Structures are given as C-alpha cells and as structure tokens.
Amino acid sequence: MPLTRDQIISRLQDVTDPELHRDIVSLNILRHVSLCDGYVRIRLEPRSPSKAARDQLAQGVDRAVRSLGDEVRDVTIEWQEPQGGEQGGPAEAGAQPSQGGQAASAGQAGQTGQAGQAGQEGPEGLPGVRHIIAIGAGKGGVGKSTVAVNMAVGLARRGRKVGLLDGDIYGPSLPTLLGLAGMRPQGHGRNMIEPFEVHGIRAMTLGQLVEAEKPLIWRGPMAHSAFRQLSMQTHWGELDYLIIDLPPGTGDVPLTMSQLLPLTGAVVVCTPQKVAQDDARRAVRMFAQLQIPVLGIVENMSYFIADDGKEYDIFGRGGAQVMAHEMGVPFLGTIPINMRLRANSDQGTPVSNFEDDAQLGKELEAVVQALQDQVAACDMEAAKPTLNVH
Ligand code: ADP
Secondary structure, three states: OOOOHHHHHHHHOOOEOOOOOOEOOOOOOEEEEEEEOOEEEEEEOOOOOOHHHHHHHHHHHHHHHHOOOOOOOEEEEEEOOOOHHHHOOOHHHHOOOOOHHHHHHHHOHHHHHHHHHHHHHOOOOOOOEEEEEEEEEOOOOOOHHHHHHHHHHHHHHOOOOEEEEEOOOOOOOHHHHOOOOOOOOOEEOOOEEOOEEEOOEEEEOHHHOOOOOOOOOOOHHHHHHHHHHHHHOEOOOOEEEEEEEOOOOOOHHHHHHHHHOOOOEEEEEEOOOHHHHHHHHHHHHHHHHOOOOEEEEEEEEEEEEOOOOOEEOOOOOOHHHHHHHHHOOOEEEEEEEOHHHHHHHHHOOOOHHHHOOHHHHHHHHHHHHHHHHHHHHHHHHHHOOOOOOO
16 A cells, blocks of 8 residues: 555654653644655654754654655655744743744744744635646756746646746746747736637746847846736636746745745756756755745756667766655656757747657656656645644
8 A cells, every 4th residue: 555644644643752752743843744756754843952852853753754664765854943932832842942043932922923824824826726836947958948848738738727937037938939929918807918828728928028039137126026927917717737937046036936826846857967966956955945845856858869769878867867866856757858859949839749759759748747646646645634734
C-alpha cells in the first residue's frame, strides 16, 4: 500500500518533545506535513529556542518518518518561529527565555496572533482557477518559456482548461512562442481584458499590450503593479491550471506573485551543466523561502539525437536529475535538444511539438504526466483532514 500522509502523522505521535516530554502532535507544534513522490516535508514550530533541543527533535522526527520504510525517499524538516502567545500550548513553554531574534515573540504576542491569522488566510487568488503553477529558472536561456508553453499546451491536449500568463514582464516571449503577431487585445467589461485564445489555451502577455521591441524597464513597485494587473485583470474564467512563466532569476516578480496568488507549486527548468545547476539551486531555495512547494525540476536541452539516431550528451545529461535528488525535490523528466522544437517555437506553433516528432512528443508527454502526478499528489494531501496541521 502506498505511503500516506495519515501514516506519517500517526507515526509522529510517537515522537516526544525532548524538553516538554509530550508527543509533538498533541503539543500542537506540527505545522505542516506534505508528501510528494516519497519526499516528506515537515514544518515544526518548536517551543524551545535551544539548538540542542531542536536538533534532538529533528533527529526524532527524521528517524520516525524513515521507519515507515523505503517509500520515504527523503525527509526535510523546516522550523517555523513561534508566533507569539496564540498557540494555547503549555504556559511554561511560552514563558521560556528566548535568545537572539526570538526574544521578540513574547512582546509581540497580541499583534502576532492577529497577523498569524491573516497570514494563514493566504493571498486573495483568482476565483475559478484551481491550480496555479509557476515555471522558473535560475537564469535566462535555459528554455523556461519553452517549457511553460509546452506544459500548457500539453495539459490542454489532455482536455484540461489551461491559462498561460507571461510573467516575464521584462522580456515577454509569448508573442513569438505562441505566434500572437497581429492579434489585438479585447476588453471585457470596464477593467478586464480577454486572454488570447490560441492552441487550445488562454494566454496573456504584456508583449501584446505594449509596443514591440520597446525595452521594458520596471522599478520594483512598477513591476509589482504590472504583474498584478496582468494576472488579476485578465478575464481567465474557469481554469484547471494557470501556468505562469516567470522572469529568470530571483527578482521582484516571484515575491509579488507569492503575495498575490496561492500557488500549488513551482517547476524549475535547468540545463544539465554544473553552472546551470548552481543557478537552479538558487531558484529552488527562493521558492522554498517564499513557501511555494517545488513540484519538480525539468532538465531541458538534456541531450541531442543526431540524424543517424545516435544520442549525444552535449551538456552532460542527467546533471539536473542528480541535483534534484540531492535537493530532495522530484525530477519531472528530460527534454532533448531538438531542432523542430526550436523551429516550432520561432514560428509560434507549439502543438506541432506533440504531433510531428514521436520522440519529442513522448518526452514532452512524460513531463506533462509527471507534473500532473505531482499536482494530484499535492491535491490529495490538501484534501486530508488537518489535525491542526496545514
Ligand atoms: P528562457 O525562457 O529560459 O529564456 P526560452 O524558452 O526562450 O528560454 O528558450 C531560448 C531559446 O532556446 C529559444 O530559441 C528556444 O526555441 C530554444 N530552445 C529551448 N529549449 C530547446 C530545446 N529543447 N531544443 C532546441 N531549442 C530549444
């Protein structure tokens, strides 16, 4: 029987807090448990600021989860700093001396109770949109937009309602990749705009709203408001998935996005070389910092198949997969270097990628399937009763 989140929570009832001598579930310090593809992520809000106590707690949690068997591929433990006095836990725990940055918790108790509540409600989101998935990359040119377009089209080919938002407000590439030249935006009501209906998806890009080739230079607050308008004032309608093509790197837009939209998760696109992996690691860490689950890593330009059918690992195929494994995040698959894919991207005909080249179509379908599996796994987790765990 596959491992479930309930099994993990029930096993965590056997873990005792080293200082309070009660199990961590009834102590109400377990803040989040998720399970995706055998990777378990646990967030704890420990009562004690002592490093030794936290280390001991982490060891106990790690050991307990791993004792569930080989299906547990990795365990990540995160700490959430105490939110003041709203927990209702044992009084003596809240009164323990704090150290360093944590000393603020007692003094802020009244406020943080409020702030914590509001924070838990999360960003306002988009009504009618079920899953919002961001596609990011540590740097430009690795094929992030190409992957975003092909994931969107691939999901639409499976009958899903899909939107694609060009969040790369500094250098929008959807006008080219989707062949939007000559299309004019249409308004919807007073302040909304209709997305472009192309290739079975609904797409929106700033590239069709401003002069082509005009450099788009945004200061932080302008970038925030450009992204906000583009995402919130597009009339998306009902969507199963909204895919967001982020700008490369770790700038303002991901932060704005995380504040505005409740994301299901993010995908990081990476090429196999070591230097590309270093950038991708930063992107993975950025999403973790923004509390956006990483659904997985896609290795693009993984290898090249020559006319004689021979495969060449130009950039060192498999590098991103090793990195994914090391970072404890799922690996969603590989996409080869393919001249047709490049030509279809330049011509804005992405559907051909799935129809004209059997090998390419197969690889793209596998990545779409892996992404859907990850979303389904996270859905399953979210649907479970919460036990004060979220
Ligand atoms: P990014 O969004 O990361 O900057 P793009 O998706 O715009 O990158 O891709 C950069 C260029 O590389 C584009 O010309 C695109 O067509 C090409 N490209 C991306 N992935 C592949 C691939 N697997 N095979 C061939 N060309 C690719």
